[in-house]
Amino acid sequence: MKHVTFKPVIGIVSPCYNEEQVLDETEKQLRNLIFDLVDRELISDKSFIVFIDDGSKDGTWDVIEKKAIKSVVVKGLKLAGNVGHQNALLAGLLTYNGDADALISIDADLQDDVRIIEEMIQKYKSGVDVVYGVRKERPTDTFFKRNSALLFYFLIKKMKSNMIPNHADYRLCSNRVITALSDFNEVNLFLRGIIPLIGFNKEIIYYDRLERLAGNSKFPFRKMLSFAWNGITSFSTVPLKLVSAIGFVIFIVCLFMSGYAFLAIFTGDTVPGWLSTVLPMYFLGGIQLFSIGIIGEYIGKIYAEVKQRPRYIIDKKID
Incomplete structure (x- = not known):
């Protein structure tokens, strides 16, 4: 266990996509916190902040570059293209793991309260390897977003995942956790599921979610739905097992329907041919399409994993 007087080198890693409007304030708050x-x-006075530009279309990289040149604590990493939040975050974690004792990931919009970073560091200094920042409530979320998030965490729990509820990607990870993370070579990346899978000592710190400083959310409904589905299919085979379960249920239902149709024929209480043709056709057709879609999703993931394309490509690095 580390001694409490230990002064670790801390790196704050923040992926950015079209965050030009908010970066000035974000850099100011994080820099002041480090100082x-x-x-x-x-x-340690060797602690730093690194902003990762995930192929932004605005002036995000220009802002990062100027601040990295001007400030001794700011570093910049520019990716060759837009690879998504999870891959951009991974690029920052793996690139700067050797430069720090622990890395703290936080989104550039600063909706995650930076005031708990000190508590995260104290937890780390006491021997904790992973410190999760978990939001207490969702007062800034819409009714739909709040309840859809609750549904997602309910489903992910039922699928036996050890993902932390109401945790995004605000966390502290020790050097050995990031080193272990580097052994995970999967292309379908979902860090919120992978980090708990690694293990080691962990703690949770609760905080109040804040309003965005500026700009718009980079996770509209379509992206949130895609992200949630990727999380479910990346860490559970339950949807595939669900296909088998649905097939069994349909078999049982068809037995009852066959019995009903047989009786209806003798009672004359039916339109000839309708019950035995139209209803099963629509019912089974819908289930088949649903099942094929789920299987296709997993086949697509296998296809992506087999190709083993790089998850990110670094264009520029400013230390």
């Missing part, structure tokens, strides 16, 4: 923690001798 404050260094002055109070809680962390």
Whole structure:
């Protein structure tokens, strides 16, 4: 266990996509936080912040580049194209793992309260390898977003995943956790499921979710739905097992329907041919399409994994 006077090198990793409007304030708050923690001798003066530009279409990289050149604590990483939030975050974690004792990931919009970073570091200094930032409530979310999130966590729990409810990607990971993460070579990346899978000592810190400083959310409904589905299919085979279960249920239902149709023929209480033809056709056709879709999703993931294409390509790096 680490001694409490240990001054670790801490890296704050923040993926950015079209965050030009918010970066000035984000960099200011994180930089001031680093300086404050260094002055109070809680962390090493070699601690830093790294912003990862995930193929932004605005002036995000220009802002990052200027601040990285100007400030001793700011670093910049520019990816060759847009690879998505999870891959951009992974690029920052793996690239700077050797430069820090622990890395803290946080989104650039600063809806995650930076004031708990000090508590995260104290947990790490006491011997904890992973510290999860978990939101207490969702007061800024719409009714639909709040309840769809609850449904997602309910489903993911039923599928035997050890994912942390109401945790996004605000967390501290020690050097050995990131080193273990580097052994996960899967292309269908879902860090919120992988990090708990690694193990080691963990703690949870709860915080209140804040309003966005500026700009718009980069996760509209379509992307949130895609992200949730990717999380479910990347960490559970339950949907495939569900196909088998549905097939069994249909078999039982068809037995009862056959009995009903047989009786209806003798009672004359039916339109000839309708019950035995139209109803099963629509019912079975819909189930077949649903099942094929789920199987196709898994086949698509296998296809992506087999190709083993790089998850990100670094264009520029400013230290």
